[in-house]
Amino acid sequence: MSRLKPLVEKEVKDLLRDPRIYIGLIVPIIMLPLIGFAVSIATRSATEVAVKDLKITLLDYDGTEASRGFISVLTLIGLNVRNTSTDNLDKALEEARTLGYKALLTIPKGFEKDLLGFGRVRVEVYAIMESVGIGSVGAYSAIDGALKTYSDILSSTLISKIDPRVDPDVIREPLNVTRYTMIKDRVIEVPPQALFGQLMLGYSFMVPMVLLILAITVTQIAATATAIENEEKTLETLLTFPVTRYDILMAKLLGSSIVAILGGILFTAGFLLYFEGLFSMPGLEIGVGSVFQTLPPPPLETYVVLALSLIISILFITSLGVVIGALSSDVRMSGSLLGIVIVPILIPSMLIMYGDLRTLPEALQIFVYALPTSYPMIMAKEMITSTMPIEVLYGIPYSAALTLIVVYATSKLLAPEKLLTLQYKLRLRRMKRKQAKELE
């Protein structure tokens, strides 16, 4: 341990001070909140501007007290309403478009008569589309909202006219539906659709996404750290120190993991801030957290299993990263080779994030279950809604055994004889390929 400590210190210091590493770590915590903030601000201001200056023009063919009342209500709601200067629809539309109005409403002849006779009145809305931004959507939603408000006022008036003792709301919506969802042994007053939406967006997607980024980061860091040793010609010296190959490997694994976990924390913080920014958008104020507060907390053992599967998974992929880095003569080459490892991690992650593993074809299930990196994702996704997934309980000893084999094989690779010979062979193969290409 006394010899491992300075080696881990070397790894962590050298990595954290390397711009190739720290820029990658810092970018998410700066960029993600900025993106979330920018999206939120852009959406909000566009909507605010669109609704604030919402001007509509009106073609009133009826010209009665009822139609004028309709216009008054729309004005009271906050719309800037103006009558057209013409009776011709095409000309009125052209005028509205030229003057920058968002919509044209037509009140048909017989509007008042039909209303008083309890008939249904047809009101036409012509939306004038000048741009396709979110602000436009907000503007048209505001017009719909205003029309619905007027429609509610009308229906209440008409219902009261028929029978003043009746509550108009009861007639309009005779079924008062209150939705509950039962999760495990707890019933919560949240519609399942809302819960599903929140969970899908927040937990089932976000947590595996964070774990995926952590997995990719840790592999990248381990590979880069080892490739830098090759590139800077420091590995050879390191391998002559009076330390075991395991010490060197463990220092790499621990150093890379510490830095990657720090990166994972920064990424998670960035992601949460991104969501924070996004959920402050109008209509999305209820954050993921509010739903989680109503859910029963996952049992302690699920956290233990999650942590265990995460540690095994990090050790596994860090070892793969060290192998890639050790076989790479420089950082650029390790970057190219990383794809070989990242793709098999990425595909199962997507399957876990977007699908139900049990419904997948058997071959895909085997592919997902064969990788230790899948288990923390499965665990993180399932622990909130169900009891301990049985496949994770079987997966942990399997992953631990596979990881031990990979760590052992990696430490064997760090024998300089093998490493130098392998690097020599790889270099030779690349040179032969280059020569063959040149001859072609």
Added chain:
Amino acid sequence: MPNGKVVEVRNLVKSFGEFAALDNISFRVDEDEIFGLIGPNGAGKTTTLRILATLLLPTSGYVRVLGYDVVRDADKVRPLISYLAEDAGTYRNLTGYEYLSIVARVYFGSGTDAESTVEEAVKISGLGDRINDKMKTYSKGMKRRIQVARALMTKPRLAILDEPTSGLDIFHAQHVRRLIKRHVEEGGVVILSSHNMLEVEHLCSRLAFIHRGRIMIEGEPQTIKDEYGVSNLEDAFMGVIGK
């Protein structure tokens, strides 16, 4: 240690596939010696030094360092040696002081031995205040000096130095040569490789000419020169390889 032999190499063969880097070489290095391996590029100098430093395995033959077999007892050999590779790099983002401190703690733990070792190494390097700068700001010569300091600060019984003065200007090359001599005066043994015949002539007590994986001649510099009737080692080397 048998008969004062620090290094004993017998019938050493090293092949990379079909290429024989070392073809049945034998030599020995004794106490208080600075032994030089001299030869052109690709002669097998670095391969020999890497085998002594436990980095490569012999294909066949027998190599012992201070009585330990470099293959079977590699873990016992490593604490007794230090190896300076020809193109040894540095950790760009560590300061010179941090690097020396980390290596000292690897060898001696975190006690006072490590601290005094680092202080000694700082003096050896001659980097002054620049020792606290990140090594990515160092010139090639400064990087070499920090590596020489690293290799000698642990007072290894055997220092294996591959082109120790490579990249150094005349002043710093002389400084390093003095350090190598001092290391031997303090009881250490040095085996080095070099292209610089003048350096070898003044530094080494014995040397071996190596060419195409074979040792052509081994002995004291003056004896070799006398044998070929020449005034310098360069001419002796050309005589040995028949040119």
